[in-house]
Amino acid sequence: MILDLDIGNTLSKWRLKDADSSEIRSRGAVWTREEWRPGADIPDLDVVEAVRISSVARKAVLEETVALLHHRVGTVHVARSTAEALGVTNGYEEPGKLGVDRWMGALAGYQLAGGCCAVDCGSAITVDFVLPGGRHLGGYILPGLRLMKESLKLGTRNVAIDPDSEAEELLEPGRRTVEAVNHGIYMAAVSAVNRIYSEVCDQQGVALPMMLTGGDARVVSRGIQVPHTVWPDMVYGGLEACFPLTAAERAGRMSGAPRVPAPVALEKIRAALAFSMLL
Numbered sequence: 001m002i003l004d005l006d007i008g009n010t011l012s013k014w015r016l017k018d019a020d021s022s023e024i025r026s027r028g029a030v031w032t033r034e035e036w037r038p039g040a041d042i043p044d045l046d047v048v049e050a051v052r053i054s055s056v057a058r059k060a061v062l063e064e065t066v067a068l069l070h071h072r073v074g075t076v077h078v079a080r081s082t083a084e085a086l087g088v089t090n091g092y093e094e095p096g097k098l099g100v101d102r103w104m105g106a107l108a109g110y111q112l113a114g115g116c117c118a119v120d121c122g123s124a125i126t127v128d129f130v131l132p133g134g135r136h137l138g139g140y141i142l143p144g145l146r147l148m149k150e151s152l153k154l155g156t157r158n159v160a161i162d163p164d165s166e167a168e169e170l171l172e173p174g175r176r177t178v179e180a181v182n183h184g185i186y187m188a189a190v191s192a193v194n195r196i197y198s199e200v201c202d203q204q205g206v207a208l209p210m211m212l213t214g215g216d217a218r219v220v221s222r223g224i225q226v227p228h229t230v231w232p233d234m235v236y237g238g239l240e241a242c243f244p245l246t247a248a249e250r251a252g253r254m255s256g257a258p259r260v261p262a263p264v265a266l267e268k269i270r271a272a273l274a275f276s277m278l279l
């Protein structure tokens with residue numbers, strides 16, 4: 001079995017992949033607190049032959065996790081943001097400073113679709129762009145839904161947005177504090193993603209396929225007007241591409257990869273952008 005680990009600021013997600021059949025056998029998540037220790041919610045390490053890790057948590061969390069896993073597992077691969085990988089050049093002035101989850105997402109998106117807009121809706125919402133030739137432009141970081149809400153300190157933090165709510169409801173004016181807050185942060189997130197996408201496609205003269213991942217991807221997806229796909233395993237896709245261990249991975253296939261969404265024509269994106277600014 002291969003253990004894939006995606007340690008975010010809020011949740012540490014894992015999945016167990018069968019190295020022979022490429023099937024995903026199980027998955028789970030635990031809170032990212034001080035450390036990542038095998039326990040009730042963590043898979044049985046006795047069956048694991050290799051681990052691949054993407055971590056944006058504190059350095060100590062990663063170090064402890066790696067030390068612990070090295071004890072029990074032969075191979076431990078830790079992903080790093082580099083200046084270039086798999087045909088993509090990192091757009092950061094200091095490539096190592098780009099969050100490795102963003103780098104994994106950008107690499108997975110590029111491997112799947114060529115140029116892409118990779119959106120990760122987790123503790124933070126990040127939007128990264130890779131052009132069809134493989135140039136990563138850099139991206140945008142904004143607070144995620146939960147962080148935006150907590151920053152208001154209005155005592156509404158325990159009433160989270162129902163992940164099954166429809167965008168139309170969430171975009172209406174709220175009539176209670178908790179609703180006004182939830183609808184406000186939702187509006188902020190989806191407006192930003194829609195606008196960022198249109199602006200960058202306009203600037204670069206190319207309509208890019210968009211992919212969403214992260215804990216809030218499904219609900220954010222409903223407020224995104226342009227064609228896109230939700231890809232829960234996008235960060236894992238980057239790990240598979242960087243550290244291929246199975247025959248399918250070596251052939252460039254990523255488990256759980258969606259169909260590439262066909263973007264709308266650039267003219268339409270430009271018209272919508274012009275319209276939104278009443279130009």
Ligand SMILES: Nc1ncnc2c1ncn2[C@@H]1O[C@H](COP(=O)(O)OP(=O)(O)O)[C@@H](O)[C@H]1O
Pocket residue numbers: 007008009010011012121122123124144145146147213214215216
């Ligand atoms: N069951 C859940 N538990 C915790 N957070 C959740 C859950 N479902 C959705 N969320 C949302 O997802 C975010 C965490 O998503 P995730 O992509 O795992 O973040 P990160 O990678 O930053 O740890 C939370 O901030 C919250 O808004």
Ligand SMILES: CC(C)(COP(=O)(O)O)[C@@H](O)C(=O)NCCC(=O)O
Pocket residue numbers: 008009010056097098099100101102120122123124125126141144
């Ligand atoms: C922007 C992030 C905090 C997002 O993390 P997440 O929401 O997935 O936990 C993470 O990618 C990070 O720590 N990045 C380093 C800074 C940067 O990318 O510029």
Ligand SMILES: [K+]
Pocket residue numbers: 120121122123124125126214
């Ligand atoms: K994120």
